[in-house]
Amino acid sequence: MKKEDAEILAEKGFFEDKKLDGKLVETHISWVILSGEFAFKIKKPLKLSFLDFSTLALRKKFCYRELELNSRFSDIYCGVFPIEKKGDKWRIGENGGETVDFAVQMKLMDNELRMDELLSRNKVRGDQIVSLAKQVARFHQEAPVISDRFELKEAKALFNDIGNACAAVKKLMGTHRVNAVKEAIAWSDSFLSAHQTEFQRRVEQGFVRDVHGDLHSGNVFLTDPPVVFDCIEFNDKIRQIDVLYEVAFMCMDLEAFGKKDLSDLFLTTYQSATPDYYTPKDAMIFLYFKCLRANVRAKVTMLALEQAEDSKDKEELMSRIDKYLELMVNYRKND
Structure with a gap:
């Protein structure tokens, strides 16, 4: 995915049957969509000296690895979902479209308590x-x-x-x-x-x-x-x-x-x-x-x-x- 895709997904995409209508937050290695009760973390397609997210297969692998490892600390990590595009429609979750990326789903926490x-x-x-x-x-x-x-x-x-x-x-x-x-x-x-x-x-x-x-x-x-x-x-x-x-x-x-x-x-x-x-x-x-x-x-x-x-x-x-x-x-x- 590109940043423009993440922006479209956040604004116009769907998760299950609900429109995300979310806010996109960017870090140096991820995009995070804040929507309703959840946050969806998407890995940027990067290859740096200390990480490699350059392919879809690697991003999928590390999404599942993130879920596994962070579950040791808390229960806010919910699952991993494909990001699919069908025509001009974007969705987190399976919908018969082309899988273009993956997202880690987390419970949305109160940022004021960070x-x-x-x-x-x-x-x-x-x-x-x-x-x-x-x-x-x-x-x-x-x-x-x-x-x-x-x-x-x-x-x-x-x-x-x-x-x-x-x-x-x-x-x-x-x-x-x-x-x-x-x-x-x-x-x-x-x-x-x-x-x-x-x-x-x-x-x-x-x-x-x-x-x-x-x-x-x-x-x-x-x-x-x-x-x-x-x-x-x-x-x-x-x-x-x-x-x-x-x-x-x-x-x-x-x-x-x-x-x-x-x-x-x-x-x-x-x-x-x-x-x-x-x-x-x-x-x-x-x-x-x-x-x-x-x-x-x-x-x-x-x-x-x-x-x-x-x-x-x-x-x-x-x-x-x-x-x-x-x-x-x-x-x-x-x-």
Whole structure:
């Protein structure tokens, strides 16, 4: 599908016997149609360094994979449906037309309860953080252990990939930001080489598991209990990670919102529930993981900046990049 097709589907298409008459929301890898009680997520036909949605067969495969993996967290994922076109008529579901794509059906949640929205309005309570941390801890305890060895070369490449994104938007970035990225890359290479035995120790202790992979505030609804959604389905390596790397994402995200107190509360609650997963000797590893998470968010924002056309959007994206780069510098200072 193309964006124009998704727009027509959202406005004029049908699901079952009802006209969608929906709102189309776009992310960097998906289109989401919000209609009535449901949201329908459609994967863009993309091929990037970390995912491949380039064919209809692959998009179908990963729609079903998304349903399977996210059902571990909540019951908001309902099913997968073909998107069919018959003449000029569009429909989600079978109707004897040509299957042009697939959509994941989800229950539509109240966007005002999404954690990042609540954080932006200073509406997140400590008891909600405690409930979320306990839920994440329980899931981590039950998640399958992954026994792949720690690969130093892969770990360096993961951090250093920010350099590619930085180069793509160098004219917009400014020299000081480019230099900050270069310094962070040099620090990461040194840290990983010096601590590779510690990373491998955590693998051997069973702390690398098949978890969520993208646990930040934009992927949580603070209902009672919290609803965690939108885990990584398109790349097992991004999802099968050290549990502390997962926790680090939420803590870094909270700190990016200026909520260090909530970050500390999340970590201490998680530690209380899983005392073996984070001991004092893991403190530097956890700090590195937070730096890496800030790195990844900065990189994703750089990619968005490269595509942005509106000057206001560019200003907002640059502000977010600066925030993540500042966090990277602060985490390194504590090394």
